[in-house]
Amino acid sequence: MSLKIKSIVAVLALATSCTAFAADVIKIGVSGPYTGGSSPMGVSMRDGVRLAAAEINAKGGILGRKIELVERDDQADNQRGVQVAQELINKERVVATLGYINTGVALASQRFYEEAKIPVINNVATGTAITRQFLPPEYPDNYIFRTSANDVIQSAMIVREAVEGRKFTKLAILADSTNYGQLGREDLEKALAARNLKPVAEEKFNIKDVDMTAQLLRAKGAGAQAILTYGIGPELAQIANGMEKLGWKVPMIGSWTLSMGNFIDNAGKNGDGARMPQTFIQDPNTPKRKAFIDAYQKAYKIERIPSPVSAAQGYDSMYLLAAAIKQAGNTDGVKVRQALENLNAPVEGVITTYVHPYTHDDHEAITMNMVVMGEVKNGHVVYAYDADKGQAVREKTTAKPKK
Amino acid sequence: MDVFIQLVVSGIALGMIYALIAFGYQLTFATSGTLNFGQGEALMLGALVGLTLVGHMSYWLMLPLVLAFGALQGVVVERVGVRPAIKTKSEFGWIMTTISLAIIFKNVAENIWGHDDIPFPSPLPTEPLQFFGIHILPMEIMVVVGALALMLAVEIFNRKSIYGKAVVATSNDRDAAGLMGINTSMVITFSYALSSMTAAFAGVLVAPLTLTGATMGVSLGLKAFAVAIIGGLNSGLGVIVGGLILGIAETTTGYYVSTGYKDVPGLVLLLLVLSIKPAGIFGKSVIKKV
Numbered sequence: 001m002s003l004k005i006k007s008i009v010a011v012l013a014l015a016t017s018c019t020a021f022a023a024d025v026i027k028i029g030v031s032g033p034y035t036g037g038s039s040p041m042g043v044s045m046r047d048g049v050r051l052a053a054a055e056i057n058a059k060g061g062i063l064g065r066k067i068e069l070v071e072r073d074d075q076a077d078n079q080r081g082v083q084v085a086q087e088l089i090n091k092e093r094v095v096a097t098l099g100y101i102n103t104g105v106a107l108a109s110q111r112f113y114e115e116a117k118i119p120v121i122n123n124v125a126t127g128t129a130i131t132r133q134f135l136p137p138e139y140p141d142n143y144i145f146r147t148s149a150n151d152v153i154q155s156a157m158i159v160r161e162a163v164e165g166r167k168f169t170k171l172a173i174l175a176d177s178t179n180y181g182q183l184g185r186e187d188l189e190k191a192l193a194a195r196n197l198k199p200v201a202e203e204k205f206n207i208k209d210v211d212m213t214a215q216l217l218r219a220k221g222a223g224a225q226a227i228l229t230y231g232i233g234p235e236l237a238q239i240a241n242g243m244e245k246l247g248w249k250v251p252m253i254g255s256w257t258l259s260m261g262n263f264i265d266n267a268g269k270n271g272d273g274a275r276m277p278q279t280f281i282q283d284p285n286t287p288k289r290k291a292f293i294d295a296y297q298k299a300y301k302i303e304r305i306p307s308p309v310s311a312a313q314g315y316d317s318m319y320l321l322a323a324a325i326k327q328a329g330n331t332d333g334v335k336v337r338q339a340l341e342n343l344n345a346p347v348e349g350v351i352t353t354y355v356h357p358y359t360h361d362d363h364e365a366i367t368m369n370m371v372v373m374g375e376v377k378n379g380h381v382v383y384a385y386d387a388d389k390g391q392a393v394r395e396k397t398t399a400k401p402k403k
Numbered sequence: 404m405d406v407f408i409q410l411v412v413s414g415i416a417l418g419m420i421y422a423l424i425a426f427g428y429q430l431t432f433a434t435s436g437t438l439n440f441g442q443g444e445a446l447m448l449g450a451l452v453g454l455t456l457v458g459h460m461s462y463w464l465m466l467p468l469v470l471a472f473g474a475l476q477g478v479v480v481e482r483v484g485v486r487p488a489i490k491t492k493s494e495f496g497w498i499m500t501t502i503s504l505a506i507i508f509k510n511v512a513e514n515i516w517g518h519d520d521i522p523f524p525s526p527l528p529t530e531p532l533q534f535f536g537i538h539i540l541p542m543e544i545m546v547v548v549g550a551l552a553l554m555l556a557v558e559i560f561n562r563k564s565i566y567g568k569a570v571v572a573t574s575n576d577r578d579a580a581g582l583m584g585i586n587t588s589m590v591i592t593f594s595y596a597l598s599s600m601t602a603a604f605a606g607v608l609v610a611p612l613t614l615t616g617a618t619m620g621v622s623l624g625l626k627a628f629a630v631a632i633i634g635g636l637n638s639g640l641g642v643i644v645g646g647l648i649l650g651i652a653e654t655t656t657g658y659y660v661s662t663g664y665k666d667v668p669g670l671v672l673l674l675l676v677l678s679i680k681p682a683g684i685f686g687k688s689v690i691k692k693v
Binding site: 177 | 420538617618622625
């Protein structure tokens, strides 16, 4: 009997010591696809977040507490993303979540964070609607932030490149059938309409499609001078390879996903010359960027980051969140959100130095002036315009509050 | 006109990929009345094993090794997943076991080869050939020729060799074949080996055209299943015709109607076939006596 009581006491003591220990760490959720077609982005983002968290922990953590990352694979699947969100909020009780690669997953999952008053920093997903899901007056406070270039910025840059840079007027849009592709297609249409242009062809394809003949022949038949794309790596590679097969080569200009390793590798030489907006190019043109690239290469033993943009945005999102928690002085979701919206001290990131990146009404850290055009060249993404190389770090232009 | 021919040519190449995978469904259905729902994963494993081997040897030397691997993988599926279900006369057990084996294979592949799509070096030149303004890749010709050759080889084997006759006998009436001294469970194992072998072969054939990765088999396996249903699950000719119909329907609808609807005609056809002639266009309906 006494043994039984002793063991119960021991177990209880152990349990309380465990909870005491758990309260000492700051749990931060990381949700992204670590498997499947968008995994290069998910894995690079996660590795960027890990790198930043390790650096912060090495310097003593935040508020004297260590960061513990709770990483979950949302498999780029909307339902799975919702499950992950519920698990992170209710079971893991995270302070905030970083992540979301896929616009669809973000839109499906963010509701739970908004209700729980827990901040989310989207560090890769670009869908325009993401930061506008919960706006006043319906929702007094928005808990969704972003460190990536949204689709309005990207589509405007794609169209600017095609129309001003290359003087094209006949443009075809090829977009995949996911939320990402279709919302991006709408933004491209709007950006074209702003210049009184209409796409000569608008084609759709599915994830895992292996044949793009019909789409390309329609674009060709319509006399397209360039193809504007909204999709992810593997299918974009099929488009580039399909053009080679049909003996019809026109420039590809598209969303930032044209920089994905699985596009570059699978398209090979057919992908050379593709251009896309980038917040970060793997080029050590500032000391901070050099340190980041060196640390990344050393930690993960690779030369080319699978998705440099995702890695840099993931890294920066962790530092922004850490700065906000530090300023809030505790891990309460409301306080952390308020701190994010009024960050006092500048945060030095890889993409830029963030000076007041967010306000109550503006949850976008990236403005168009920070984004540059990248180009695929011999298996790497390089600056399309040498002029961009020089002024690497650009500050946010004060954006008008978006309604 | 050029455009139409180009679409048909691309549709044929696509359709033969479907047909070859569908052929694998048909092989096991004929002997055992069961299907391997992991046919797409067998294709994926074949392609990935081929990709690893191709780093050390030429494409042509790699082919027989991949075929052997595919056969072995088929035996594993049959022994682990299908045989227990047949033994207990379970009507649906094999559905769950082959699906779960497929998921296991996919996860194993993700752990060995990673989550990303990888290019497969093409054994033939990647520049397209031109005939009267029609572009076609050498690899597409090889897919069509290779698929037809393999299906022909299996058909000849079934008709001419003594082992093949055992397979045909088992397909016609398993119980009677057993009474005649044919080791029918052996024949079923053999048909699974053959079926996964065709899938693995399909894998290395199509990999230079598609991309190689752990998830490459999912959508191909599903479309091939539709092809097998359209063509008829017990007809070798049926799967070829079914594959061509689906492939050409996809490319032509994509061009003439809308690329957003390119998968619709195939599925409509599937529904039509199921409601009008459930055994498939070329299938023989079997009366099941209970």
